[in-house]
Amino acid sequence: MLYRKMPKNGDELSILGFGAMRLPLKEDMTIDEPRAMKQVRCAIDNGVNYVDTAWPYHMGKSEPFLGRALADGYREKVKLATKLPIWIVKSREDMDKFLNAQLERLNTDHIDYYLIHGLNGKSWIQMKELGVTEFLDTAKADGRIINAGFSFHGNGKDFAPIVDGYDWDFCQIQYNYMDERNQAGTEGLEYAASKGLGIIIMEPLRGGNLTNPVPPEIEEIWNTAKIKRSPAEWALCWIWNHPEVTVVLSGMNExxxxxxxxxxxxxxxxxxxxxxxxQLVGKAERKYREIMKAGCTGCRYCMPCPAAVDIPTCLEVYNNLHMFKKEMESKMMYTMRLAGIVSADEAHFASQCVKCGECLDRCPQHLPIPDLLEEVVKDLEGDDLGLRVEMVKEMFFRT
Known part of the structure; x- marks a missing residue:
C-alpha cells in the first residue's frame, strides 16, 4: 500500500480508501454483516487506513455497522470519515444533534475527517446562514471532529467560492477520466490543491460503470496498450497519476x-x-463520448434553464443508462440527483421542460435539447417516478 500526506496536518493516508456506501447485501437488501465485516477488516489489515461513510448510507445502517466493524482495535488503525446530512439540518442546534448521534452510532469519541455532505452553491449559502462555520470551529475546538471538509456535487462555478469560504482541511469530489469537465473537474481539483486542501476522490469508476460491463469498442482500445491493465487499473492509475489527489475511495463489496x-x-x-x-485513456474517454446517445460535454452553456431543468445532469444520466445498461440504478440516480431532495432545492426533472428553445441557441454542440429531454422523460421518469421520490426521501430523511 502506498500513502500520501494530507497537506495541512501531515497525516499519512492510504491512497486507497474504503467507501462504505455499497457494502455487500443479503437477499432482503440489508447489509450482509459477517461478510462486510471481513471485507472491511481485510482491507485494513492490508494497509487501508481511511474509511468513509455517511448518515444515509444503507438506509442509515452504514454508520452503526462500522461502529461494530471497527471494534477489537480496528478503530485505532484508521482515520474515520462521515458527513453532516445537510438536507435534514434546519438549525444550528441540529448540527450538534446529528454529530453527537453519529459519534454514538460509530462508537467513537471523535470523527477524524468530518464533511459537510453534498454542498452546492445554494446549500452552502443556506448552511452558512444557519451557522455551519461556527459549528465546525466549535466541534474542532472540543475535539469531536479533528479535520473539517466538504463533499461537492454542484456546478463547477460554485466550487471555488466554497473552497474560499472557510479554512477547510480537505474536500471530496467526484473525479475520473470521464469527469474532467463535470462538477468540480480538473479545474476544481487543481484549485483546491493550490489552496492547500487534501483531496479525496469519490466515484473513481463512476459507480463501477467504467469496469462492468465494458463496451467492446473500449476493450479494443485497452487491448492496444503495451502494458496490459484491467479497466479498473486504467481508471485508478489515471487518478493516482495526479499528484494533487490524496485518497481515492472505492465502494468495494466483492x-x-x-x-x-x-x-x-x-x-x-x-x-x-x-x-x-x-493519450490512450483520452482515446477511451472520446470513444465513450462517441457511443453516447446525446453528445453533451457537460459545458453547461445551456444553463440556467428558465424552467429549472438541470439539462446537463439529465443528459449525463441518460447517457449512462444507454452506455452501461443499468436501468434501475440509472433511474434511482436520476431521482436522487434531480428531485432536489439531497440539495434542499427545487426539482430539476426533464419533464419540466416547456420547449422555450433558449438552450438551443446556447449549446455549442447544437444538440436538439428539447427533443432529447423528451427521451429522458420516456426512459428515466415514467409512472414510478413518484414512488422513487418517496424512496429517496425515506433513505435520506430517516433519522
Whole structure:
C-alpha cells in the first residue's frame, strides 16, 4: 500500500480508501454483516487506513455497522470519515444533534475527517446562514471532529467560492477520466490543491460503470496498450497519476474487487503514466463520448434553464443508462440527483421542460435539447417516478 500526506496536518493516508456506501447485501437488501465485516477488516489489515461513510448510507445502517466493524482495535488503525446530512439540518442546534448521534452510532469519541455532505452553491449559502462555520470551529475546538471538509456535487462555478469560504482541511469530489469537465473537474481539483486542501476522490469508476460491463469498442482500445491493465487499473492509475489527489475511495463489496484494488494501490504513484498511456485513456474517454446517445460535454452553456431543468445532469444520466445498461440504478440516480431532495432545492426533472428553445441557441454542440429531454422523460421518469421520490426521501430523511 502506498500513502500520501494530507497537506495541512501531515497525516499519512492510504491512497486507497474504503467507501462504505455499497457494502455487500443479503437477499432482503440489508447489509450482509459477517461478510462486510471481513471485507472491511481485510482491507485494513492490508494497509487501508481511511474509511468513509455517511448518515444515509444503507438506509442509515452504514454508520452503526462500522461502529461494530471497527471494534477489537480496528478503530485505532484508521482515520474515520462521515458527513453532516445537510438536507435534514434546519438549525444550528441540529448540527450538534446529528454529530453527537453519529459519534454514538460509530462508537467513537471523535470523527477524524468530518464533511459537510453534498454542498452546492445554494446549500452552502443556506448552511452558512444557519451557522455551519461556527459549528465546525466549535466541534474542532472540543475535539469531536479533528479535520473539517466538504463533499461537492454542484456546478463547477460554485466550487471555488466554497473552497474560499472557510479554512477547510480537505474536500471530496467526484473525479475520473470521464469527469474532467463535470462538477468540480480538473479545474476544481487543481484549485483546491493550490489552496492547500487534501483531496479525496469519490466515484473513481463512476459507480463501477467504467469496469462492468465494458463496451467492446473500449476493450479494443485497452487491448492496444503495451502494458496490459484491467479497466479498473486504467481508471485508478489515471487518478493516482495526479499528484494533487490524496485518497481515492472505492465502494468495494466483492472480495475479488478488494484484492484487485489493493494490488493496484501498490503501484499508484503520481506522474508515472507515460504520454502514450495518457493519450490512450483520452482515446477511451472520446470513444465513450462517441457511443453516447446525446453528445453533451457537460459545458453547461445551456444553463440556467428558465424552467429549472438541470439539462446537463439529465443528459449525463441518460447517457449512462444507454452506455452501461443499468436501468434501475440509472433511474434511482436520476431521482436522487434531480428531485432536489439531497440539495434542499427545487426539482430539476426533464419533464419540466416547456420547449422555450433558449438552450438551443446556447449549446455549442447544437444538440436538439428539447427533443432529447423528451427521451429522458420516456426512459428515466415514467409512472414510478413518484414512488422513487418517496424512496429517496425515506433513505435520506430517516433519522
Amino acid at each position: 472480495e475479488s474487487h478488494i484484492e484487485e484494488n489493493l494490488r493496484i494501490a501498490d503501484e499508484g504513484k503520481p506522474n508515472t503514466l507515460t504520454e502514450s498511456e495518457l
